Amino acid sequence: IYAGESFSNTKSLAFDGVDDYVNVVDSNDFSFGNGVSDSPFSVSFWLYIDVHTTCGFVAKDYDASNREWTIGMFASQRIRFLLKNLGGSSQQSIDSSTSLLTGQWYNVVCTYDGVGGSNAADGLNIYLNNIIQTPTTVTKGTYSAMSNTIAPLTIGAYQTGASQLGVNGNIDEVSIFDSELTAANV
Secondary structure: OEOOEOOOHHHOEEEEOOOOOEEEOOOHHHOOEOOOOEOOEEEEEEEEEEEOOOEEEEEEEEEOOEEEEEEEEEEOOEEEEEEEHHHOOOEEEEEEEEEOOOOOEEEEEEEEOOOOHHHHHHHEEEEEOOEEOOOOOEEEOOOOOOOOOOOOEEEOEEEEOOEEEEOEEEEEEEEEEOOOOOOOOO
């Protein structure tokens, strides 16, 4: 329960953590880099975790050469927001300070100011239930900008080519914005 509202697991997308995910065909609307510079963007969704697993929640990240950005759970049950350099593996990322609990709804909003370059991670923010997170882990790999790749947008999984690292839980109301939402907007 959040902000006086109750959410229903029966009216959201349910994922089994094995092979369930939504695959949205590639579109320039979901890409925020051109290989030279990045543009600001934000992603918002509701999340309910049944089981902690390494997984993707929302991503435009497919294989070794078609990688742009991912929001998922990779360490200590914390949310990671990452950007990939020029479609490759080097990344800029931050991890949330809050570890996710099972059996609870969270409003997740990730924002990026589009700064690009070697300090792109400084432009990343994660909000959980309207509270900005102080990053616990910041990764600043070699980075100039995301590329606009052919990776599909996925909801409920982080793809690694032919396999998926899927969420075991529910996701609802995914929204993608071509701007950096302010704290007041969140």
